[in-house]
Amino acid sequence: MLKTFSTILVLLVAPAVGYAQPMVNHFDAGAKVFRLDGGGVSYVFGVNARGELEQLYWGGRLGAADKFPQAAPMREWASFDSSYTNTPQEYAGWGAGLFNEPALKVSFADGNRDLVLHYESHAEVANGFDVVLKDVARPIFVTLHYAIDAESGILARSATIENRGSEAVTVEQAAAAAWALPAGHYTLNYLTGRWAGEWTLNQEAVRAGARVIESRRGSTGHQANPWFALQAGEADEEHGEVWFGTLGWSGSWRITVEQDQLDAVRVTGGFNPFDFGYVLHAGEKLETPVFYGGYAKNGLGGASRLLHRYELEHILPRAEAKAGQEQAAGPTALTPRPRPVIYNSWEATEFNVTEAGQMALAEKAAALGIDRFVMDDGWFGQRKDDHAGLGDWYVNQEKFPHGLKPLIDRVHALGMDFGLWVEPEMVNPDSDLYRKHPDWVLHFPGRPESEQRNQLVLNLARPEVREYVLGFLDKLLTENDIAFLKWDYNRNWSEPGWDQLPAAEQKRVYVEFTRNLYAILAELRKRHPQVEIESCSGGGGRVDLGILRYVDEVWPSDNTDPFDRLTIQDGFTYAYPPQVMMAWVTDSPHWLNKRTTSLSYRMLSSMQGSLGIGANIANWTPDEAATAKRLIAAYHQVQATIVQGELYRLISPRNGSEFSATETVRASKNQAVVFAFIHSTQKGRGFPTLKLKGLDPAAEYALSAIEGKAAAGTPEVASGAWWMNHGLEMDEGFRGDFQAAAFRLDRK
Numbered sequence: 237m238l239k240t241f242s243t244i245l246v247l248l249v250a251p252a253v254g255y256a257q258p259m260v261n262h263f264d265a266g267a268k269v270f271r272l273d274g275g276g277v278s279y280v281f282g283v284n285a286r287g288e289l290e291q292l293y294w295g296g297r298l299g300a301a302d303k304f305p306q307a308a309p310m311r312e313w314a315s316f317d318s319s320y321t322n323t324p325q326e327y328a329g330w331g332a333g334l335f336n337e338p339a340l341k342v343s344f345a346d347g348n349r350d351l352v353l354h355y356e357s358h359a360e361v362a363n364g365f366d367v368v369l370k371d372v373a374r375p376i377f378v379t380l381h382y383a384i385d386a387e388s389g390i391l392a393r394s395a396t397i398e399n400r401g402s403e404a405v406t407v408e409q410a411a412a413a414a415w416a417l418p419a420g421h422y423t424l425n426y427l428t429g430r431w432a433g434e435w436t437l438n439q440e441a442v443r444a445g446a447r448v449i450e451s452r453r454g455s456t457g458h459q460a461n462p463w464f465a466l467q468a469g470e471a472d473e474e475h476g477e478v479w480f481g482t483l484g485w486s487g488s489w490r491i492t493v494e495q496d497q498l499d500a501v502r503v504t505g506g507f508n509p510f511d512f513g514y515v516l517h518a519g520e521k522l523e524t525p526v527f528y529g530g531y532a533k534n535g536l537g538g539a540s541r542l543l544h545r546y547e548l549e550h551i552l553p554r555a556e557a558k559a560g561q562e563q564a565a566g567p568t569a570l571t572p573r574p575r576p577v578i579y580n581s582w583e584a585t586e587f588n589v590t591e592a593g594q595m596a597l598a599e600k601a602a603a604l605g606i607d608r609f610v611m612d613d614g615w616f617g618q619r620k621d622d623h624a625g626l627g628d629w630y631v632n633q634e635k636f637p638h639g640l641k642p643l644i645d646r647v648h649a650l651g652m653d654f655g656l657w658v659e660p661e662m663v664n665p666d667s668d669l670y671r672k673h674p675d676w677v678l679h680f681p682g683r684p685e686s687e688q689r690n691q692l693v694l695n696l697a698r699p700e701v702r703e704y705v706l707g708f709l710d711k712l713l714t715e716n717d718i719a720f721l722k723w724d725y726n727r728n729w730s731e732p733g734w735d736q737l738p739a740a741e742q743k744r745v746y747v748e749f750t751r752n753l754y755a756i757l758a759e760l761r762k763r764h765p766q767v768e769i770e771s772c773s774g775g776g777g778r779v780d781l782g783i784l785r786y787v788d789e790v791w792p793s794d795n796t797d798p799f800d801r802l803t804i805q806d807g808f809t810y811a812y813p814p815q816v817m818m819a820w821v822t823d824s825p826h827w828l829n830k831r832t833t834s835l836s837y838r839m840l841s842s843m844q845g846s847l848g849i850g851a852n853i854a855n856w857t858p859d860e861a862a863t864a865k866r867l868i869a870a871y872h873q874v875q876a877t878i879v880q881g882e883l884y885r886l887i888s889p890r891n892g893s894e895f896s897a898t899e900t901v902r903a904s905k906n907q908a909v910v911f912a913f914i915h916s917t918q919k920g921r922g923f924p925t926l927k928l929k930g931l932d933p934a935a936e937y938a939l940s941a942i943e944g945k946a947a948a949g950t951p952e953v954a955s956g957a958w959w960m961n962h963g964l965e966m967d968e969g970f971r972g973d974f975q976a977a978a979f980r981l982d983r984k
């Protein structure tokens with residue numbers, strides 16, 4: 237039943253940055269038009285004459301009094317493309333001759349596979365609407381959830397699919413949402429990679445047909461990340477219209493970007509339909525992940541700044557800053573506190589961890605000004621290398637004869653907190669756990685079990701496996717004073733069977749595994765509110781807005797080469813904020829590329845994100861230790877600006893660029909930090925003048941070098957207008973291979 241005309245004004249505290257306009261949601265009962273306004277964005281859809289929910293507008297914010305007429309279905313294109321196919325539906329069922337990507341496809345027990353969803357009713361919720369659709373004949377109900385953020389205008393969309401009939405229905409394909417853009421010329425941006433080579437930004441023209449970005453691997457994957465951005469026409473880093481979106485799901489996912497037969501573009505994303513099947517028994521519901529979508533007028537840079545702010549304020553767990561660390565990081569308006577600077581010994585010791593060795597590294601780390609000491613793989617079970625031990629989460633007695641307590645106490649006495657590596661969802665066949673419960677792994681009975689890195693994946697969808705994993709982690713955190721878990725996940729799925737369920741229902745594993753992962757993380761955080769967690773999956777294999785609701789940081793890549801990291805970090809920031817981007821300084825020459833770089837270059841590369849040290853500091857010279865100590869101290873002073881500020885990618889390191897540079901400006905515009913990198917000077921070219929962005933033109937800013945020098949004659953203090961229009965010039969001597977400089981500007 238239609239509700240009567242209503243308007244809700246949600247008044248929010250004026251945000252520090254962004255738009256002062258309030259968020260509005262509005263339903264025009266006469267025209268049957270829904271409108272959501274937030275930040276600089278309006279999103280409009282309505283019920284058309286046939287009863288379908290049709291998108292009407294997504295873009296820059298419209299005038300408050302502007303009105304839309306009732307949605308009109310698109311016309312038929314000859315007899316080959318029906319109006320149902322051409323109409324940009326908010327959530328199209330597969331039926332009635334739909335040839336585009338459906339949002340929902342189901343099979344009924346009697347063989348019917350036709351589904352046509354029409355508007356049924358809606359409810360206003362605080363920052364959006366819940367709109368209920370129903371099949372034209374059968375009791376399949378879909379509730380579409382819409383919520384718009386008052387500051388960024390980012391929409392969160394998802395769907396709840398409900399079987400109110402008496403017979404089971406199989407959901408074969410279920411999207412979280414579909415987004416539509418009118419016919420036009422667009423460039424698609426998406427992120428792909430591989431182990432040690434994540435976060436490659438791809439840019440290509442959208443053409444007729446579909447570009448599928450996906451993971452069939454059971455988890456998010458290194459190979460593609462569930463984020464996209466579509467630029468209109470000539471849009472670039474800082475100019476032009478950009479529509480972007482990101483899926484909050486850490487299981488198999490799919491985003492389809494499709495230019496249809498009439499050149500319009502649709503983006504449909506949710507559970508990956510490959511090998512998917514979710515049986516909804518009478519009365520059951522299926523909740524999809526959330527597909528977030530946003531719009532910016534000022535290029536890819538504007539898009540990522542909106543997304544970063546949204547992630548910092550609405551996705552990441554919020555924790556009170558701890559005394560001491562708060563002071564180190566500086567006051568911040570945002571509650572996800574800047575990450576402690578960590579030391580991790582993985583690259584220094586690999587599996588060869590011992591009480592004495594870790595204590596010796598902890599002494600060295602504390603002397604550098606490190607906040608958190610993290611012990612990586614190798615401390616548990618019979619773990620000497622990657623052939624054994626996963627699953628046996630007891631402390632290895634040979635390496636730690638008195639348990640973890642002596643090491644943890646020593647780390648605390650040195651003024652650091654303690655973190656530990658775990659890989660909870662995995663098992664080595666050579667482990668007590670596997671010997672006891674061989675059926676706990678994902679497998680098809682009687683079929684070979686494919687090992688990768690000598691390990692198998694536990695079927696976390698099974699309740700007893702979920703309880704085991706929650707149980708040992710809870711015990712570990714209860715018995716030891718642990719501030720941080722590095723939660724690893726070092727392979728993808730194979731043979732995803734779940735033979736405890738009837739054959740027709742086994743594919744539920746794709747949903748329940750990830751749900752149980754989230755449930756365990758949520759429960760651990762509830763029981764141990766002080767514990768922070770990193771999502772690692774052999775580097776950046778599990779980074780998405782689903783897991784980021786439960787973890788404080790991520791490991792973007794096992795590749796710690798400081799030069800490769802510039803492009804890895806550049807790509808990462810299109811979708812995620814530097815706050816969560818852990819970046820370690822490791823040894824030179826680097827193990828992967830055999831490249832030799834200076835410590836200062838390595839430090840500055842890592843200081844673009846959340847800094848850590850992962851080198852064998854036992855071998856550092858006093859000079860190296862002094863350099864690291866000085867730069868860690870300098871980093872602590874400006875960290876909140878770097879990791880939570882407004883990021884401007886001034887010069888991209890992509891495409892073999894000779895140079896790269898970034899600038900981050902604190903929301904208050906009181907401070908900015910600039911990084912400049914030279915790959916390899918060619919033909920004597922000097923570093924380009926950096927015209928800074930985002931400063932207050934009328935304010936005076938003092939420049940100081942963190943590392944390197946500005947050009948002779950650069951003013952010590954100048955207006956924001958000077959730094960933005962005249963720009964910052966580097967010293968004449970800033971040339972060579974793998975050189976780096978960093979500066980801060982502070983408002984006077």
Ligand code: GLA
Pocket residue numbers: 582612613657724726772773774775791794
């Ligand atoms: C993965 C992680 C590394 C390290 C190893 C330990 O590869 O990404 O950082 O923890 O596992 O086995």
